[in-house]
Each structure stands twice: as structure tokens, then as C-alpha cells.
Amino acid sequence: MANKFVLYNTLSRSKEVFEPIFSPNVGLYVCGPTVYGDPHLGHARPAITFDLLFRYLTNLGYKVRYVRNITDVGHLENDADEGEDKIAQKARLEKLEPMEVVQYYTNRYHKMMDALNVLPPSIEPHASGHIIEQIDFVKTILEKGLAYESEGSVYFDVEKYNQSHHYGKLSGRVLDDLLNSTRKLDGQDEKRNPFDFALWKKASPSHIMRWNSPWSVGFPGWHLECSAMGTKYLGERFDIHGGGMDLQFPHHECELAQNVAALGHESVKYWMHNNMITINGQKMGKSLGNFINLSQMFDGSHPLLVQPYSPMTIRFFILQAHYRSTLDFSNDALIAAEKGLDRLFEAHRNLAKIVPSAQSSIDVEGFSQKCYDALADDLNSPIMIAHLFDMVRQINSAIDGSATITAVGLTELKRLMNLFLNDILGLKPEATGRSKNADAFAGAVNLLLEIRQEAKLKKDWATSDLIRDKLKALGFDVKDTKEGYDWKLSI
RNA sequence: GGUACCUUGGCCGAGUGGUCAGGCAGCGGUCUGCAAAACCGCGUACGGCAGUUCGAAUCUGCCAGGUACCUCCA
Structure with a gap:
């Protein structure tokens, strides 16, 4: 304490x-x-x-x-x-x-x-x-x-x-x-x-x-x-x-x-x-008839919503504002929150890809202190999240090789990211449902991308772009990496 | 009408009397076969008018606009 x-x-x-x-x-x-x-x-x-x-x-x-x-x-x-x-x-x-x-x-x-x-x-x-x-x-x-x-x-x-x-x-x-x-x-x-x-x-x-x-x-x-x-x-x-x-x-x-x-x-x-959540600047309330049910948020069925928002997006959206401020609902704000949260999770996952160095350019202890300070100041989650994003940039830099971290620092950073993101902010990656179905599904996508890799080796850009573009149209984000490829379902 | 609070860049949203919030979007660059992602760089924002101050977006006053509570409400 x-x-x-x-x-x-x-x-x-x-x-x-x-x-x-x-x-x-x-x-x-x-x-x-x-x-x-x-x-x-x-x-x-x-x-x-x-x-x-x-x-x-x-x-x-x-x-x-x-x-x-x-x-x-x-x-x-x-x-x-x-x-x-x-x-x-x-x-x-x-x-x-x-x-x-x-x-x-x-x-x-x-x-x-x-x-x-x-x-x-x-x-x-x-x-x-x-x-x-x-x-x-x-x-x-x-x-x-x-x-x-x-x-x-x-x-x-x-x-x-x-x-x-x-x-x-x-x-x-x-x-x-x-x-x-x-x-x-x-x-x-x-x-x-x-x-x-x-x-x-x-x-x-x-x-x-x-x-x-x-x-x-x-x-x-x-x-x-x-x-x-x-x-x-x-x-x-x-x-x-x-x-x-x-x-x-x-x-x-x-x-x-x-x-x-x-x-x-x-x-x-x-x-x-x-404080209250507002909608077009006005308090959202049962008696005002302008409220959106949580189930409607999750499935996007309310007329004001242009898309569904996952529970974690809602949670993150709320945590991005200080609890004593009003928070105005809008699709733009929710979409921004969704993308930001994605980036946060991605960096968290990518921690595993970092190769430790003898030196460290990342100040893990300072990061920890800043996050704790933010929380200690009347539960200032938006400030804490800002520090989390600063760390995201450094994590990505470390993967790129333009930032370094020691093995000890990396272990501590992983612990802290788990602690802050999962345990304290209560943000957890949405369940992807590892099932036989999902495995078969992933296998099929990987197969397509293997074929694309071969096409790329032959400089058959027409085929390689066709596969990528068609997958994109189906909702898959494909990106090339040093090792080969990576993909995720964006819908 | 009474009381309290709010007004920050295209959007959301922190914060402070005198270098930086952060996210999303946008622009330029690096990387890439092209993309995407990532990284680097970029916006001289603080409702208006006065005042205090060496200096205010941050303090004070007035004005404008908005919200909440006064009734069940998260």
C-alpha cells in the first residue's frame, strides 16, 4: 500500500x-x-x-x-x-x-x-x-x-x-x-x-x-x-x-x-x-425513454447504433472517461474505443514476440509507478489508460527492434500488463471460443494463405492479391510479417 | 424559480498558473512487389468579455450556451 x-x-x-x-x-x-x-x-x-x-x-x-x-x-x-x-x-x-x-x-x-x-x-x-x-x-x-x-x-x-x-x-x-x-x-x-x-x-x-x-x-x-x-x-x-x-x-x-x-x-x-451517461448531451434514462439496453448494445439492434459493440468495448469506453465526468454516447466514440482497445490487446498479445536484450530502453518501473499514481488519484482510469497506450508504442517498438528490454524487465512488464489490463481494469480479450469448428476454420484460412505465400514467391501478384482481397471482403484482415503472414477476423 | 455543475483541437476525453495528456480520424515519411499493421513526424485546442498576475485555457467577475438535481431513476 x-x-x-x-x-x-x-x-x-x-x-x-x-x-x-x-x-x-x-x-x-x-x-x-x-x-x-x-x-x-x-x-x-x-x-x-x-x-x-x-x-x-x-x-x-x-x-x-x-x-x-x-x-x-x-x-x-x-x-x-x-x-x-x-x-x-x-x-x-x-x-x-x-x-x-x-x-x-x-x-x-x-x-x-x-x-x-x-x-x-x-x-x-x-x-x-x-x-x-x-x-x-x-x-x-x-x-x-x-x-x-x-x-x-x-x-x-x-x-x-x-x-x-x-x-x-x-x-x-x-x-x-x-x-x-x-x-x-x-x-x-x-x-x-x-x-x-x-x-x-x-x-x-x-x-x-x-x-x-x-x-x-x-x-x-x-x-x-x-x-x-x-x-x-x-x-x-x-x-x-x-x-x-x-x-x-x-x-x-x-x-x-x-x-x-x-x-x-x-x-x-x-x-x-x-456521473451519468448522456446521449446527445442529455441524460440517458428510463423515464426519458432514450436509453439503450445492454443487450441492444451487444447485438447492435437499437436504431441509434450503426453496429454492435462488444461488452469489453463498452467497458473500455466507460473506463476511458473519469467516473465523475458525464460521458456522451456516440457511435464515433464507441468505434474509437473499439479500435483503441484492439490495439491495447494486440500489444498485450505481442509481448510474447519480444526478444529480450542485455540493455533496456523501456522504463518498466516508471510505467508501473505512473499507472498506480493515476489510480491513486481518485481512480483516474483515463490517465492510466493513456500510460498504457504509451507502453503500447514502446512494446511495438521493441518488436520492431527500435526499443530494447531485458529479460527481467520483460517478465515484469508482462506481469504488470496482466495486472493492469486484466485484473484491475477488468479488460479481457473477447472469448474466441476454441473449438473443433474454430480449429478447422483457422486451418482453412491458413491453407489459403499458404497458397498465397507460394504465389508471392513466384511473384504472382495477381493471385496473391486476389486471395488477400477476397479474404478482406469476407472480413479477414491479412498482414504480411517477417515470418510470413498473420490474420484476424475483423467482424 | 431554487441549487450545483459543465463548456478543451474534426470526434471522444484528461489535465495544469509558465515544455508533453491519450485514443479515434486526417496529413507526410519509413517499411512493403503493392497493401495492411507497426514505427517516426505533423495540428500552436481550451465558450465570449473584462480583471488579478511578470505570465491564465488553468484564479476572480460578468455574459452566453448546456446539463443535472429539486419526482421513480445508475
Whole structure:
């Protein structure tokens, strides 16, 4: 742990040195998906951002417990069916059991995350599996006098809380402003103040997902699950809480207040928020209807896409921007990322072709240091990737013979490239599927290229170019090398 | 309306008060039978206007444009 890891804390609005509360253990909580729809490009951002963090911290030697929840109850829909649980509504729509919908989209989420090489968290708790813990949480807040019951629902008393604490400290909100800008919602008259939020909500007759509680048959409030599950699995104090910037308010603000109300102190030391992915400069979101599903990205089926993009291209695209910047989607940017990543992988593979020298012109140690420095500076993956590309040039030069590296240096470089590329950035070459089919296929292409070699020896350029051009038309990139030839499938 | 943030070369995207981001695309060269790939070289970019400063794209103010949150949202 030579490098001081510095990360941006939303709470202080500044970069802080990371010091775990109980080193070497690190508690990390990230808001996971609401499983009522197919995962889209927006879901990939936090997943990959915090996957990078998880991998990096683990690599630094920390023992990380990573909790990422599945939200499968509670969140209210805000359209015609106001007040109905999202999951319940979807279930009625598709004539499925709510938990069937939950299971289906959870499976989909896992499948997409797996494709993106996002490591599974240590614990993935479901909100629906922690109703008892959430009810207990509500009870505690009621006992502390910071919540009140009204018509079978329980609301957090924001104004009272604000008398002794600062509601709005995370998001920079001022209570008076909220009073004027809070929108009128259903059930508003049950509340003392419009900005009070539900801890427990009484279920309407049409509401399918419902549980018994001391107050009513209903369901837990929208922000409660993270308070309850974070506390359960990471303790009353833990290190990092992450999520998308759009969750900062009200979700995380409320969560923070709930924890202070129930526990008497804040739970989270560092709050991290990733920025949004935009499309034509506008946030990509479910409610805006401009999102692209991950499966559509992978197969190119969305009308905005001119071609499919592999999971690794998506991952690389996201890592090429800093997590706190917005990232604008475009085909040009994706294609550029795809080509760049290709070059990176190619150099990584070509490491095997380097012949070591007695001297070294490549500064392996400096390279390592620069990469670690970039990560240590608030997870600056774009800078790290820039250093990786600098190394690509040197690797290619070494193959050309215009740069040199010692055997020891080469071994270390191979280790570092594996570490940075595969283990930390989580970029792995797309599976080529070594099968009998593929072997036969490769054999046939090689045979053609052998014939081309013979034609070349006879200076029969017509035949040699014919083979190359026809293969090219079929999607094979053929290139001549000192030893003979090389090829790859470019589609 | 309130609050916060953003505006970098053809595109994407880092960063800093005073030599370099990086990728993609483009141009020139080396190599090649020709290509491809690779390597070498090339772009004097930082929204506008003022101010602070020896010096600002980087700090301050104003203006313009954009975005986010304030409502479920990654």
C-alpha cells in the first residue's frame, strides 16, 4: 500500500486520503438496480466504476466486503398508476408473480454484468428479504421521536430532525428551498411537511407486494432498504457508499438522515457518486425513454447504433472517461474505443514476440509507478489508460527492434500488463471460443494463405492479391510479417 | 424559480498558473512487389468579455450556451 489513495468525497466536496475505519478491512456499499426492467447502458456505469474500485482496493491488499443490493420493493411509480409499486405494476402488466418479474430481471442483470466482466459483490441482498430489518429500523426512528405515524404510514419528520442535525448536508440542499420547490404528491396531506418522506407506506388495495407491520399492511419506504441492509452487513460505520449522482438527492440524503436518526451518528465515511451517461448531451434514462439496453448494445439492434459493440468495448469506453465526468454516447466514440482497445490487446498479445536484450530502453518501473499514481488519484482510469497506450508504442517498438528490454524487465512488464489490463481494469480479450469448428476454420484460412505465400514467391501478384482481397471482403484482415503472414477476423 | 455543475483541437476525453495528456480520424515519411499493421513526424485546442498576475485555457467577475438535481431513476 505504498500509494496514498485519494478519493473525492461528496460529503466534503473535496478529495480526501482514503483511510479505512478498520484497516485492512473495507466496507463498500453500492446502490444496485431496481429490477423491473432490462439493464441499460446507464446501469453499466456504476457497476463498472465500483467494480474498478473493488478490484483496485483488493489489489492494494485490503479485504473488501462489497455489498450491492437488489431493489425489488417499494419504489413508487409516478405516472397514471400513481402510488402503485413498480414491481407490482409490471407484474400485473405481464400477468406474472411479482417475484417472478424480480427473478427474471435479476437474472438478466447478472448476465449483463457477467458479460461486462463485473465481479459479483460479496453480498447481494434483496430489499424484499429484509422487511423485518427495515421494520426494526422504522421502530427505532419512531422511538427516537424523529418519525410519526399517519393513516397507517410512517413518515420521517424532516423538520424536527433538522433542528438538531443538518438535513441537506450531502446534497447541499437548504430546507427552506425544499419547502417551496417540493412537488405535490399523492398522500401529501398525511404528511406534516411536503419534504417528509415515507419510512413505511400503507398499501392501497391494488398493491400486490405487501407485508404486515405494526402500522399497516404495506411496504417499506424508498430509502430504507439501504440503511437497513448497509447496517446489517457492514455495521453502524463503514467506509464507502457509492451510487449514481442522481441518487444523491433525495435517496442518499434521506438514507443519511435515517441512519443518524436511528443510530445517533452517520454511518458512511466516504460518499462516492458516478456521473451519468448522456446521449446527445442529455441524460440517458428510463423515464426519458432514450436509453439503450445492454443487450441492444451487444447485438447492435437499437436504431441509434450503426453496429454492435462488444461488452469489453463498452467497458473500455466507460473506463476511458473519469467516473465523475458525464460521458456522451456516440457511435464515433464507441468505434474509437473499439479500435483503441484492439490495439491495447494486440500489444498485450505481442509481448510474447519480444526478444529480450542485455540493455533496456523501456522504463518498466516508471510505467508501473505512473499507472498506480493515476489510480491513486481518485481512480483516474483515463490517465492510466493513456500510460498504457504509451507502453503500447514502446512494446511495438521493441518488436520492431527500435526499443530494447531485458529479460527481467520483460517478465515484469508482462506481469504488470496482466495486472493492469486484466485484473484491475477488468479488460479481457473477447472469448474466441476454441473449438473443433474454430480449429478447422483457422486451418482453412491458413491453407489459403499458404497458397498465397507460394504465389508471392513466384511473384504472382495477381493471385496473391486476389486471395488477400477476397479474404478482406469476407472480413479477414491479412498482414504480411517477417515470418510470413498473420490474420484476424475483423467482424 | 431554487441549487450545483459543465463548456478543451474534426470526434471522444484528461489535465495544469509558465515544455508533453491519450485514443479515434486526417496529413507526410519509413517499411512493403503493392497493401495492411507497426514505427517516426505533423495540428500552436481550451465558450465570449473584462480583471488579478511578470505570465491564465488553468484564479476572480460578468455574459452566453448546456446539463443535472429539486419526482421513480445508475
